[in-house]
Amino acid sequence: MESGAAMRTTQITYDDGITRQFLWATTLWGLVALLLGVVVATQLSFWQANFGTSWLSFGRLRPLHTNAAIFAFVGNMMFAGIYYSTQRLLKARMASDILSRINFWGWQLIIVSAALTLPMGYTQGKEYAELIWPIDIAIAVVWVVFAINFFWTIAKRNEPKLYVAIWFYIATIITIAVLHIVNSLVIPTSPVHSYSLYAGVQDALVQWWYGHNAVGFFLTTPILGIMYYFLPKAAERPVYSYRLSIVHFWALIFIYIWAGPHHLLNTALPAWTQSLGMVFSLMLWAPSWGGMLNGLLTLRGAWDKLRTEPVIKFYVVAITFYGMSTFEGPLLSIKAVNSLAHYTDWIIAHVHAGALGWNGFMAAGMIYWLVPRLYGTNLWSKRLADAHFWIGTFGLLLYVVAMWTSGINQGLFWQALDADGFLKYPDFVEGLVSARFLYHMRLIGGTLYLLGYILLIVNVVRTVASGKAVNVTVDVAVPEKEHGPGFRKLVLARPIVFTLMFTGLGVIFFYGGLIAAILALGGMLILATATYLLTGDSWGQGYHRALEGNSTAFTVLVLVAILAGGIAELIPSMIIRNEVPAISSTGELMTQKPYSPLELAGRDVYIAEGCYNCHSQMIRPLRHETLRYGEYSRLDEFIYDHPFQFGSKRTGPDLHRVGGKYPDLWHYTHMMDPRSTSPGSNMPSYAWLKDSKVSGPKLQRKLEVMRLLGVPYSDDDIASAEATMLSQGKLISDALAETGIELEPDSQMAAIIAYLQRMGRGPRPTGPEEPVAEGGLE
Amino acid sequence: MSKPEENKVDQVFEHDFDGIQEFDNRLPNWWLYTLYGAVIFGVLYWMYFHTTAVGPLPEERYEMTVIQHNEEQLARMGDQELTDETLMMMAAVPARVAEGKALFQQFCTVCHLEQGQGSVGPNLTDKYWIHGPEPLTIHGTVMNGVPEKGMAAWGGQLGPKRVNDVVAFVLTLKGTEVAGKDPEGELYETEGP
Numbered sequence: 001m002e003s004g005a006a007m008r009t010t011q012i013t014y015d016d017g018i019t020r021q022f023l024w025a026t027t028l029w030g031l032v033a034l035l036l037g038v039v040v041a042t043q044l045s046f047w048q049a050n051f052g053t054s055w056l057s058f059g060r061l062r063p064l065h066t067n068a069a070i071f072a073f074v075g076n077m078m079f080a081g082i083y084y085s086t087q088r089l090l091k092a093r094m095a096s097d098i099l100s101r102i103n104f105w106g107w108q109l110i111i112v113s114a115a116l117t118l119p120m121g122y123t124q125g126k127e128y129a130e131l132i133w134p135i136d137i138a139i140a141v142v143w144v145v146f147a148i149n150f151f152w153t154i155a156k157r158n159e160p161k162l163y164v165a166i167w168f169y170i171a172t173i174i175t176i177a178v179l180h181i182v183n184s185l186v187i188p189t190s191p192v193h194s195y196s197l198y199a200g201v202q203d204a205l206v207q208w209w210y211g212h213n214a215v216g217f218f219l220t221t222p223i224l225g226i227m228y229y230f231l232p233k234a235a236e237r238p239v240y241s242y243r244l245s246i247v248h249f250w251a252l253i254f255i256y257i258w259a260g261p262h263h264l265l266n267t268a269l270p271a272w273t274q275s276l277g278m279v280f281s282l283m284l285w286a287p288s289w290g291g292m293l294n295g296l297l298t299l300r301g302a303w304d305k306l307r308t309e310p311v312i313k314f315y316v317v318a319i320t321f322y323g324m325s326t327f328e329g330p331l332l333s334i335k336a337v338n339s340l341a342h343y344t345d346w347i348i349a350h351v352h353a354g355a356l357g358w359n360g361f362m363a364a365g366m367i368y369w370l371v372p373r374l375y376g377t378n379l380w381s382k383r384l385a386d387a388h389f390w391i392g393t394f395g396l397l398l399y400v401v402a403m404w405t406s407g408i409n410q411g412l413f414w415q416a417l418d419a420d421g422f423l424k425y426p427d428f429v430e431g432l433v434s435a436r437f438l439y440h441m442r443l444i445g446g447t448l449y450l451l452g453y454i455l456l457i458v459n460v461v462r463t464v465a466s467g468k469a470v471n472v473t474v475d476v477a478v479p480e481k482e483h484g485p486g487f488r489k490l491v492l493a494r495p496i497v498f499t500l501m502f503t504g505l506g507v508i509f510f511y512g513g514l515i516a517a518i519l520a521l522g523g524m525l526i527l528a529t530a531t532y533l534l535t536g537d538s539w540g541q542g543y544h545r546a547l548e549g550n551s552t553a554f555t556v557l558v559l560v561a562i563l564a565g566g567i568a569e570l571i572p573s574m575i576i577r578n579e580v581p582a583i584s585s586t587g588e589l590m591t592q593k594p595y596s597p598l599e600l601a602g603r604d605v606y607i608a609e610g611c612y613n614c615h616s617q618m619i620r621p622l623r624h625e626t627l628r629y630g631e632y633s634r635l636d637e638f639i640y641d642h643p644f645q646f647g648s649k650r651t652g653p654d655l656h657r658v659g660g661k662y663p664d665l666w667h668y669t670h671m672m673d674p675r676s677t678s679p680g681s682n683m684p685s686y687a688w689l690k691d692s693k694v695s696g697p698k699l700q701r702k703l704e705v706m707r708l709l710g711v712p713y714s715d716d717d718i719a720s721a722e723a724t725m726l727s728q729g730k731l732i733s734d735a736l737a738e739t740g741i742e743l744e745p746d747s748q749m750a751a752i753i754a755y756l757q758r759m760g761r762g763p764r765p766t767g768p769e770e771p772v773a774e775g776g777l778e
Numbered sequence: 779m780s781k782p783e784e785n786k787v788d789q790v791f792e793h794d795f796d797g798i799q800e801f802d803n804r805l806p807n808w809w810l811y812t813l814y815g816a817v818i819f820g821v822l823y824w825m826y827f828h829t830t831a832v833g834p835l836p837e838e839r840y841e842m843t844v845i846q847h848n849e850e851q852l853a854r855m856g857d858q859e860l861t862d863e864t865l866m867m868m869a870a871v872p873a874r875v876a877e878g879k880a881l882f883q884q885f886c887t888v889c890h891l892e893q894g895q896g897s898v899g900p901n902l903t904d905k906y907w908i909h910g911p912e913p914l915t916i917h918g919t920v921m922n923g924v925p926e927k928g929m930a931a932w933g934g935q936l937g938p939k940r941v942n943d944v945v946a947f948v949l950t951l952k953g954t955e956v957a958g959k960d961p962e963g964e965l966y967e968t969e970g971p
Contacts, residue, residue: 088796163795229798238790238799247805251813271835275827279820286813293809330816335836420854421847422937427884510824517829521821621840623847627934632840663928665898666889677888739898 010158013473014087018100020374020469022080025108026363027460029072032115034450036065041443043684044651045436047674050684055119057684059610063130064118069355070128070218072111077363078222079103079146082169084370085229086150089166091159091476095152099145106142110135122192125607125643126207128214129183133194136184143180147173154551158476161548164245168225170555171253175217175562182566183210189705190698193604197709200638201269204646205573209260209566216256217562219354220322223362224291227319230366232298234311240297246544248290253558255284257565262333265342266620267646268635273569274335276510280565281333288326295319310385314365317393321357325350340415343616343650345435346407349400356396356449364388364456371460377467380459388455395448402441409435410650415624423627428653433680484546490553495543498531507568593763594640594711595755597725600702601694602755605748606645609686616647617656617759630657630760637760640711652683657760664732665739667753689749694729696722696746727767728754851938860942865913868942869949878947881940885932894951895958899929902948903956908963911952917945 042049043058050057083100087093094100113135117123123130131139150173154162162170183206186194196203232239239245261269261277296319299305305312328350332341341347372379379385413431416424425431485493502524509520547554595603606612619625621632633656638644662670669676672690674683700721707713717724729745732753736743743750758764790799827833834842868874883892889899900908909915909924921941923931932941 085796091796159795161793161795163798164800229796232798238801240801241803241805242791242800243802244805245800266836271837272828274836275824279816279823283813283816283820285816286809289809289812290805293806297803418937420937420939421850422939423935426935426937426940509821510828512829514829517825621837623840623843626840626844627937630934632837660925660928661930663889663898666928 008478009475010478011473011475012091012093013471015094015097015100016374016471018094018104019080019084019370021104022076022083023367023370023374026073026076026080027367027457029068029076029111030363030453031457033065033068033073034453036061036068038443038446038450040065041446044682045439045443047682047684052685052687054121054688057609059613060119060121062613063123063610064115066128067114067118067130070214074219074359075107077366079107081226081230081366082222085165085226086153086169089159089163089229090153090157092153092157094149095156096149099149103142103146103149106138106145110138110142117192121608123608123610124186124194124196125612125645126196127648128211129207132192133186133188134191140181143177147177158478160479160482161545162551162554164249165225165228167249168221168228171558171562172217172222174555174559175213178562179210179213179217183207187705187708189702195705195709196643200641200644201635202573203642203644204264205261205269205273206570207644208263209570212260212263213257219359221253223359226362226366227295230369231295231315234309234315234369235299235302235305237298237300237302240294244290244294248287248294250561251287252291254561254564255280255287257562258569259284259333261569263648265335265338266622267618268633270573273573276569278333278335282330285327285330289323292319292323310382310389311365311369313389314361314368318358318361318365321353321361325354325358328353339620339622340411341407344407344410345403346411347649349403349407352403353400356399367456367460371463374469375464375467376470377463380462380466384455384459388452392449392452395445395452398445399442399449402438402445406435406438417624423624429678429680432682482549484549487550487553490547490550491556493543496557498527502527503564592636592639594713595758596728596763596766597699597703597721598728598751598754599758601699601725602751602753605689605752606755612645612647614649614651616650616654618646619654619656629654642706642709655756655759659757659759659761664735664753664757667756668736668741668743668749671749689752690743690747692748693744694725694746694748694751696725699725724766731765731768860917862913865917865942865945866949868946874943874946875950878943881936881944882947886944891958893956894948895956897959900962901959902951903954903958904961905953906961906963906965911966913945913949916948917941920944
């Protein structure tokens with residue numbers, strides 16, 4: 001290449017063993033994740049598949065399915081791809097074999113502990129962040145080990161510049177660390193239980209800032225990095241556009257962070273946060289498509305390979321699904337569309353188009369490309385890979401189309417009004433029953449996808465059997481020390497100063513009044529025009545090359561870019577806490593009273609059983625919702641909800657105002673056999689709650705932790721927690737005894753009935769002497 | 779590392795990363811317009827709904843829908859007033875009773891059972907009434923519920939037309955004396971008006 005005469009070379013043997021380990025783990029956990037998916041889909045079609053056992057019930061298995069798909073399957077795939085490509089792109093062996101192994105075994109241990117704890121009902125009750133606090137700490141530790149190893153390798157690199165794949169890996173490592181730590185802040189009540197530091201709407205905002213960006217920075221950015229390495233390799237074509245890489249990388253990581261609130265549109269979240277989430281989601285469309293374009297257009301001149309190379313087939317469909325999902329995402333983020341689609345199966349279609357289409361097929365393409373190379377042989381059967389491709393694609397389409405149809409059907413069903421302006425379909429279960437056929441279609445689609453994946457496993461096993469593990473050794477040139485601009489110069493360079501000024505004006509535009517907004521807008525226009533005139537079309541490109549030579553400056557700028565949105569949205573929402581009104585908009589006395597000990601225990605049962613997987617607790621200000629469920633939910637109603645339980649899906653109806661809607665007996669009967677009260681329901685029976693007990697001493701500790709979090713329990717409340725729990729439980733068991741039903745006052749069943757009856761209204765009587773009890777729960 | 783001339787199509791950088799080379803093609807215009815369009819939309823959206831607060835936010839929009847509905851509903855009702863008599867008249871129209879029966883079986887049998895003999899909820903076929911036997915009282919019970927007794931308010935979910943039909947059907951149950959839950963409330967020997 002262009003270096004001078006005295007070029008020093010060194011021999012490097014890549015650590016391909018670690019890639020093989022992660023690849024095997026990917027293959028195995030992929031099977032587990034898909035199998036679990038088929039199991040939970042079966043349960044939604046046939047409630048009998050819950051088998052009446054707690055640890056096999058949908059509410060506990062669905063989080064296991066999502067965690068397995070995200071963290072076990074895609075997680076290991078991501079590590080495999082990163083470990084393989086990073087070493088080659090940096091021309092250096094991973095800095096520490098020991099750290100690589102700690103990363104590998106630590107990650108597997110985390111997955112196994114997740115697989116053990118989730119079915120046991122140990123959960124934090126926040127989607128994709130269910131794992132209990134000791135596992136959360138383990139994740140943070142392993143992630144830091146990975147980061148140290150990665151950045152240490154960057155420091156030892158023999159390649160002066162960082163390739164675009166490395167940029168995406170850096171963004172992944174930094175952002176996931178920030179998201180995971182902030183969202184996992186809890187106070188433990190026991191080694192397996194804790195309460196979120198945040199409550200209600202704030203907790204929801206932090207959770208969906210995390211949840212949305214887990215998609216962005218765990219399922220998207222690392223996989224884009226992997227695409228930028230493996231796609232040009234497989235196609236043997238240059239990447240379409242370097243400048244597109246720059247623009248879409250920075251735009252993507254900067255904008256992604258702001259879009260989280262689109263998971264909470266039309267809820268009790270303050271309106272300004274919702275609107276920010278919506279407009280940034282729309283702005284995210286183009287940056288996402290930048291990645292798709294750079295992928296698909298790289299294939300120009302290599303389209304003939306589509307016929308012969310299974311790897312290219314998988315990549316093309318994966319990238320197409322990426323493009324489809326990242327168009328659908330902004331579409332779903334429009335408030336009007338969201339009012340139809342939220343809580344429905346449309347969202348299930350959306351995430352599976354991403355997970356099965358983009359992630360699953362990127363993984364398959366990468367595996368088919370890597371395995372022969374890691375074992376010095378050829379792929380055992382291209383025809384089998386082709387079969388996988390077609391079966392998988394067909395299954396995927398069947399799945400997605402079924403859920404689209406079902407989702408739109410649900411949305412229209414729920415909001416349909418008759419000529420008089422009242423609910424056309426008042427019976428919720430009727431909608432569920434009408435979707436049953438589509439649920440079966442989904443099950444078939446998912447099963448086909450799993451079958452295709454099993455073909456991959458066969459192919460991998462046979463390929464490996466025909467070869468022998470090889471570790472690649474190469475001679476690389478040791479580059480001369482480059483004397484590029486230093487850290488300060490890079491961080492304070494003109495493009496950065498311009499961007500910071502622009503962002504500053506943007507913040508003034510969003511948060512300022514009318515005059516400030518107009519001035520800020522004018523300032524932004526002037527700034528943009530001036531910069532364009534000063535530097536022309538190619539501004540910043542020379543600068544970016546220099547930046548690629550300084551990993552510290554690059555990483556710091558990534559951190560600034562991803563923190564901007566989080567700070568701008570989270571901090572103002574945290575301050576709002578003190579302004580939360582204690583009296584409702586309707587003027588009635590709605591001063592929030594903490595949950596009684598029994599209700600709190602019931603809430604923990606609700607969380608442990610994963611009720612939030614099918615039930616929401618958030619009535620939106622839409623007339624069809626207030627007709628069906630009652631007054632819409634307000635943010636002041638959730639101030640003691642650590643964690644929040646808004647839910648994101650309504651397989652069953654909303655529960656926020658279910659308190660007092662039915663008698664205790666109804667709830668008891670419904671929990672024992674949901675179909676006795678709601679014919680056609682697919683809810684599992686929760687009969688075991690009758691025989692499980694609430695622990696009094698643990699309850700006391702829970703109240704103490706809640707007080708620490710700001711819930712006003714008195715010393716007396718805490719000291720008498722167990723007695724109060726029993727006396728309230730007795731009210732319920734006495735009432736049930738009149739109808740001949742025996743229920744222990746301290747059973748989990750009594751607790752969840754107490755919680756459900758409390759939902760959406762004020763305190764309930766906790767003992768017989770209370771004067772309010774008259775005519776109450778008789 | 780050579781820098782390609784501006785706007786040249788498919789000019790490749792000499793430098794490669796593990797054999798991967800890069801072109802430096804221009805960003806497609808339609809892609810740029812998508813980006814600019816989204817940003818401009820975002821600015822206008824924000825100004826319409828927040829900076830100037832002209833556009834109605836979700837809660838305001840909700841209040842508007844409710845008011846609009848109420849006006850329409852009142853217009854439809856005209857000066858017709860619901861009385862014990864009109865409800866009894868409905869109970870005498872077979873089609874409406876059949877409608878009410880279907881609704882009753884869908885929503886009410888969970889607590890009152892198939893023939894209204896009661897289980898969780900009281901027996902509707904005897905002469906004992908907790909809140910009184912008058913059609914309007916029954917109508918009020920169905921419409922607004924009796925939360926402390928566990929009777930749900932059905933007005934929102936079913937709407938006034940269906941509530942009237944259910945009441946019409948319940949009125950036909952009165953005095954059918956199906957063996958079921960023990961009597962509750964007070965004895966009313968004579969039937970309502």
